[in-house]
Amino acid sequence: MNAHAPGYRTFGPSDACDYLRHLGLFTANEPLECDEIGDGNLNLVFRVRGAGKSLIVKQALPYAKVVGENWPLSLDRARIEGEALLEAAKVVPAHVPKVHQLDPVLALTVMEDLSHLTIGRAALIQGRYLPLLGGHIGDYLARTLYATSHFALTPREAKALAARFVNPDLCNITEDLVFIDPYFDRPSNDFPEALRPTLERHWADQALKREVAELTRLFLCQGEALIHGDLHTGSLFVSESDTRVIDPEFAYYGPMAFDIGAFWANLILSSLSHRGHGLENEARRAYRHFLYDTLETSWRHFERGMREQLAAGSVDPFAKVEGYFDAQLERWFSESIGFAGCKAFRRIVGLAHVADIESIQDPAIRLEVKEDALELAANLIKRRGEFAGVEALRAYLESAIDDRQGDNR
Amino acid sequence: MNAHAPGYRTFGPSDACDYLRHLGLFTANEPLECDEIGDGNLNLVFRVRGAGKSLIVKQALPYAKVVGENWPLSLDRARIEGEALLEAAKVVPAHVPKVHQLDPVLALTVMEDLSHLTIGRAALIQGRYLPLLGGHIGDYLARTLYATSHFALTPREAKALAARFVNPDLCNITEDLVFIDPYFDRPSNDFPEALRPTLERHWADQALKREVAELTRLFLCQGEALIHGDLHTGSLFVSESDTRVIDPEFAYYGPMAFDIGAFWANLILSSLSHRGHGLENEARRAYRHFLYDTLETSWRHFERGMREQLAAGSVDPFAKVEGYFDAQLERWFSESIGFAGCKAFRRIVGLAHVADIESIQDPAIRLEVKEDALELAANLIKRRGEFAGVEALRAYLESAIDDRQGDNR
Numbered sequence: 001m002n003a004h005a006p007g008y009r010t011f012g013p014s015d016a017c018d019y020l021r022h023l024g025l026f027t028a029n030e031p032l033e034c035d036e037i038g039d040g041n042l043n044l045v046f047r048v049r050g051a052g053k054s055l056i057v058k059q060a061l062p063y064a065k066v067v068g069e070n071w072p073l074s075l076d077r078a079r080i081e082g083e084a085l086l087e088a089a090k091v092v093p094a095h096v097p098k099v100h101q102l103d104p105v106l107a108l109t110v111m112e113d114l115s116h117l118t119i120g121r122a123a124l125i126q127g128r129y130l131p132l133l134g135g136h137i138g139d140y141l142a143r144t145l146y147a148t149s150h151f152a153l154t155p156r157e158a159k160a161l162a163a164r165f166v167n168p169d170l171c172n173i174t175e176d177l178v179f180i181d182p183y184f185d186r187p188s189n190d191f192p193e194a195l196r197p198t199l200e201r202h203w204a205d206q207a208l209k210r211e212v213a214e215l216t217r218l219f220l221c222q223g224e225a226l227i228h229g230d231l232h233t234g235s236l237f238v239s240e241s242d243t244r245v246i247d248p249e250f251a252y253y254g255p256m257a258f259d260i261g262a263f264w265a266n267l268i269l270s271s272l273s274h275r276g277h278g279l280e281n282e283a284r285r286a287y288r289h290f291l292y293d294t295l296e297t298s299w300r301h302f303e304r305g306m307r308e309q310l311a312a313g314s315v316d317p318f319a320k321v322e323g324y325f326d327a328q329l330e331r332w333f334s335e336s337i338g339f340a341g342c343k344a345f346r347r348i349v350g351l352a353h354v355a356d357i358e359s360i361q362d363p364a365i366r367l368e369v370k371e372d373a374l375e376l377a378a379n380l381i382k383r384r385g386e387f388a389g390v391e392a393l394r395a396y397l398e399s400a401i402d403d404r405q406g407d408n409r
Numbered sequence: 410m411n412a413h414a415p416g417y418r419t420f421g422p423s424d425a426c427d428y429l430r431h432l433g434l435f436t437a438n439e440p441l442e443c444d445e446i447g448d449g450n451l452n453l454v455f456r457v458r459g460a461g462k463s464l465i466v467k468q469a470l471p472y473a474k475v476v477g478e479n480w481p482l483s484l485d486r487a488r489i490e491g492e493a494l495l496e497a498a499k500v501v502p503a504h505v506p507k508v509h510q511l512d513p514v515l516a517l518t519v520m521e522d523l524s525h526l527t528i529g530r531a532a533l534i535q536g537r538y539l540p541l542l543g544g545h546i547g548d549y550l551a552r553t554l555y556a557t558s559h560f561a562l563t564p565r566e567a568k569a570l571a572a573r574f575v576n577p578d579l580c581n582i583t584e585d586l587v588f589i590d591p592y593f594d595r596p597s598n599d600f601p602e603a604l605r606p607t608l609e610r611h612w613a614d615q616a617l618k619r620e621v622a623e624l625t626r627l628f629l630c631q632g633e634a635l636i637h638g639d640l641h642t643g644s645l646f647v648s649e650s651d652t653r654v655i656d657p658e659f660a661y662y663g664p665m666a667f668d669i670g671a672f673w674a675n676l677i678l679s680s681l682s683h684r685g686h687g688l689e690n691e692a693r694r695a696y697r698h699f700l701y702d703t704l705e706t707s708w709r710h711f712e713r714g715m716r717e718q719l720a721a722g723s724v725d726p727f728a729k730v731e732g733y734f735d736a737q738l739e740r741w742f743s744e745s746i747g748f749a750g751c752k753a754f755r756r757i758v759g760l761a762h763v764a765d766i767e768s769i770q771d772p773a774i775r776l777e778v779k780e781d782a783l784e785l786a787a788n789l790i791k792r793r794g795e796f797a798g799v800e801a802l803r804a805y806l807e808s809a810i811d812d813r814q815g816d817n818r
Contacts, residue, residue: 150629155584156577158629163575168565175564180726206731213727214736220559220567221633317589318622322615327623 007105008062008075016046016057020110023101026050042073042249047113054115055100059108060249064173074169077249078107083164084251085111087226091143095136095245097237114244120236124270125356127279127287129240134294136243137236137263138301145256146306148226151314162223162253170229170250171219178342179216182349183209191349191370198371199349202378211381215338223253231259232343232354233266257332261339263298267291268344268376268397269356272369275405276360288401292394299336299390303329334384337393341380348373372404416514417471417484425455425466429519432510435459451482451658456522463524464509468517469658473582483578486658487516492573493660494520496635500552504545504654506646523653529645533679534765536688536696538649543703545652546645546672547710554665555715557635560723571662574635579659580628583638587751588625591758592618600758600779607780608758611787620790624747632662640668641752641763642675666741670748672707676700677753677785677806678765681778684814685769697810701803708745708799712738743793746802750789757782781813 011019013034020026030050038045042064046057060078064071082102089096101110123130146152148161181188183203191199202208228235229250237244271291274284310325318324347354348370357373360366379400387393420428422443429435439459447454451473455466469487473480491511498505510519532539555561557570590597592612600608611617637644638659646653680700683693719734727733756763757779766782769775788809796802 150626155581155629159575159577159580163572166568166572168568171568172564184726209727209730210733210736213725213730213733216727217559217737220564221631223632224630316622317593318618318625321618321622324619324622327619328626 008107010061011044011046011057011059011106011108013046016048019057019106019108020048020055023110025055025100025110047115049113054113056097056111056113057108058111059106075107076104077167077170078109079104080165080167080170080251081247081249082109084226084228084248085109087148087161088140088144088245088248091147092140095140095243097244097246114237114246117237117239117242117244120233120238120243121266121270121355123238124233124267124291125273125277125359127274127277127283129287129290130238130243130294132241133236133238133243134297135301137231137245137294138298138303139305140243140245141256141260141263141298142302142305142309145225145227145259146309148253149224149256151310151316151319154315158253161226165226165252167229167250167252171252171254174219174229174250175216177350177352178346179212179219181351182346183212188351189349190351190353192367194367195348195370195374198374202345202374205378207382208378211338211384212342215335215342215381218255218335219258222255225253225256226251227254227256227259228262229254229258231262233263233270234354255335255339257335258339260298260302260332260336261341262343264295264336264340265343265347265377266354266356267295268340268401269347269354269373271397271401272373272376272404273354273356273360276357276362276365276369284405285402288405289398292397295397296390296394299333333390334387337380337384337387341377341382341384344373345377345381348377368404372401376400417516419470420453420455420466420468420515420517422455425457428466428515428517429457429464432519434464434509434519456524458522463522465506465520465522466517467520468515471516484516485513486576486579487518488513489574489576489579489660490656490658491518493635493637493657494518496557496570497549497553497654497657500556501549504549504652506653506655523646523655526646526648526651526653529642529647529652530675530679530764532647533642533676533700534682534686534768536683536686536692538696538699539647539652539703541650542645542647542652543706544710546640546654546703547707547712548714549652549654550665550668550672550707551711551714551718554634554636554668555718557662558633558665560719560725560728563724567662570635571632574661576638576659576661579638580661580663583628583659584625586759586761587755588621588628590760591755592621597760598758599760599762601776603776604757604779604783607783611754611783614787616791617787620747620793621751624744624751624790627664627744628667631664634662634665635660636663636665636668637671638663638667640671642672642679643763664744664748666744667748669707669711669741669745670750671752673704673745673749674752674756674786675763675765676704677749677810678756678763678782680806680810681782681785681813682763682765682769685766685771685774685778693814694811697814698807701806704806705799705803708742742799743796746789746793746796750786750791750793753782753789754786757786777813781810785809 017032017034021028026032033049035047036044037047043061044059048055060075062075064073082099085096085099097114098112099109150158228248229252235247271288274287279287310319357369426441426443430437435441442458444456446456452470453468457464469484471484473482491508494505494508506523507521508518559567637657638661644656646655680697683696688696719728766778
């Protein structure tokens with residue numbers, strides 16, 4: 001295990017404490033309490049509490065149990081994650097954890113403890129209202145994506161940054177588990193047998209596969225900006241007033257819309273899932289509309305943020321040519337819808353599911369929600385170019401989802 | 410000058426001879442004759458003749474006189490050029506010079522002497538018929554582009570290859586001199602003052618600039634395949650039976666269509682230029698039609714070659730999804746037309762002109778040809794999506810060019 005990189009060894013709790021003391025982040029004699037709080041699949045996560053503060057030590061493991069028995073995984077992802085957090089901190093320090101130390105040899109990052117916040121997915125399952133979430137994520141997307149795009153960087157600068165974020169191992173997981181496996185009958189897929197007839201129909205849908213192929217091509221070939229690469233609601237820490245984006249280990253130079261679509265897919269899956277959770281009809285409907293609001297607001301903030309930064313200046317001499325930026329926004333919008341469809345589809349069929357839906361107790365409702373999610377995802381992928389704007393997308397989601405919810409409308 | 414890389418020093422003729430003897434490519438006592446035959450702007454090119462054979466030693470200089478006074482230029486381009494020739498030799502050995510040695514420290518390549526052939530541009534200016542040219546280039550494009558695309562390489566393999574061909578210095582020349590400067594009134598441009606009113610009109614054309622911006626974005630962001638990067642007719646050695654592609658120092662992972670468009674642009678400029686050369690009416694018309702044939706044939710061979718390779722197998726699981734490859738071919742076709750327009754436009758306005766047009770003796774005809782080239786280029790850029798296929802493109806070129814030639818039709 002430790003042969004993967006010279007100097008690498010996996011930490012235990014006392015190693016984490018010693019390391020932080022050595023860095024001077026805690027004093028030599030301060031009593032420390034350390035818990036390993038990671039899920040143990042990809043990373044070790046230690047929370048170290050001293051007298052006045054607590055810190056997180058996140059260390060990458062050289063394999064990925066979640067993906068398959070002993071799937072080896074580059075430790076370089078820890079460097080990529082840490083450096084991506086630092087890049088984001090340059091433009092949205094309020095929306096990422098503060099990084100205290102990167103250690104590429106030990107493949108670890110020391111960062112701010114955000115345990116006072118809740119994981120976004122858990123908050124949405126609980127039906128919590130997060131009035132600032134959509135705006136915060138829209139701002140995060142606008143700032144991080146613009147700052148690393150050809151609007152803000154010269155081609156030389158962009159090439160240098162892209163070279164630092166070549167990420168074949170993690171991109172390969174996305175290529176296989178998001179874009180390929182769910183559209184074929186492959187062993188890595190994971191779905192109830194009752195879903196098979198529906199899946200056979202989708203797998204035979206050449207129009208669907210053609211559009212997924214095109215979105216896959218964008219994921220492979222369109223290096224537009226340094227993207228987070230895995231911006232689902234489980235990669236967020238949230239509260240009513242705070243939003244932090246964590247875990248950018250999938251970061252690479254890719255299509256901007258992939259991040260936007262990932263966030264939207266998880267809002268959409270959440271809005272479908274509440275049919276199987278505890279909310280009463282009216283409350284359920286209201287909560288779904290909060291989720292649609294969040295999606296709509298995220299786009300509006302993204303668009304406004306992008307336009308503001310463009311107005312403030314761009315290194316691209318064509319940036320202000322009449323209609324050019326509008327065309328880019330239209331493209332990002334339709335690509336985002338397509339990627340949202342892909343990210344939703346894989347969560348039903350592929351290896352990694354979402355607790356929003358898996359935690360539905362009633363098996364019949366759970367199955368129906370999965371059917372609905374697949375249908376909606378396939379439509380978003382195929383019809384992504386048909387939506388005139390975010391109001392039209394929202395109206396479509398309202399109608400497609402509300403119709404299937406069986407509540408009072 | 411020699412401080413750019415440890416171990417680098419510029420060669421004189423005797424160094425070139427010694428180097429080849431040292432490699433055993435000539436014997437120690439064999440009498441050698443060496444001429445420096447380069448244009449001296451970017452590279453030294455030595456032809457070394459022994460008793461039974463001759464070889465070329467091409468060495469990169471650490472600056473680019475042609476671009477500007479002492480513009481420094483990475484010597485790494487010599488490695489890129491040599492390695493790109495070797496990549497091409499894997500799939501089209503018949504259409505590249507044989508490489509005997511790469512030396513990244515001395516920034517030089519030893520390769521087959523092709524002096525028995527003619528530079529493509531010169532042959533076209535002379536009005537020579539090259540019946541195999543279009544087919545050869547179409548085959549070259551199909552083989553080199555497919556082999557390095559996501560149809561033939563896994564994403565990991567493509568990323569590793571792309572990393573070897575990150576080429577910021579040379580890409581920057583293209584970004585500035587092909588995509589940006591010609592669309593603005595910039596000092597690097599070079600055009601007769603009489604052309605200014607026409608140019609002012611093009612510079613004010615927001616639709617033109619919007620489409621150039623989009624094509625620039627593809628050049629910056631769409632890493633589809635290892636492309637040659639500078640496939641004009643001056644990068645070809647030709648005869649009636651042989652076609653070799655040389656000088657891939659601009660190679661990088663970019664949009665496939667950029668290579669196709671570069672070749673087409675130079676055929677189009679040649680077809681416009683013959684109005685100012687010596688051919689009689691009938692002969693001129695016939696020669697133009699040979700050039701249109703060459704363009705059409707290059708596309709037909711490209712398309713056929715791509716389809717054949719796809720049929721033989723692809724690592725992309727979506728490759729054979731109904732309609733997907735057809736859609737890619739349509740996209741490559743329209744992007745090729747757009748890039749052809751950009752490459753033609755820059756040759757009239759930008760820093761680097763073509764001898765096809767500059768060698769026209771009559772200044773009035775030369776100016777009219779330039780006006781026509783700009784008009785045609787702008788139309789190709791703006792209308793690149795309107796052509797149903799290569800017949801439609803050919804018909805458009807025939808009508809647009811023949812109308813302005815004043816010969817008997």
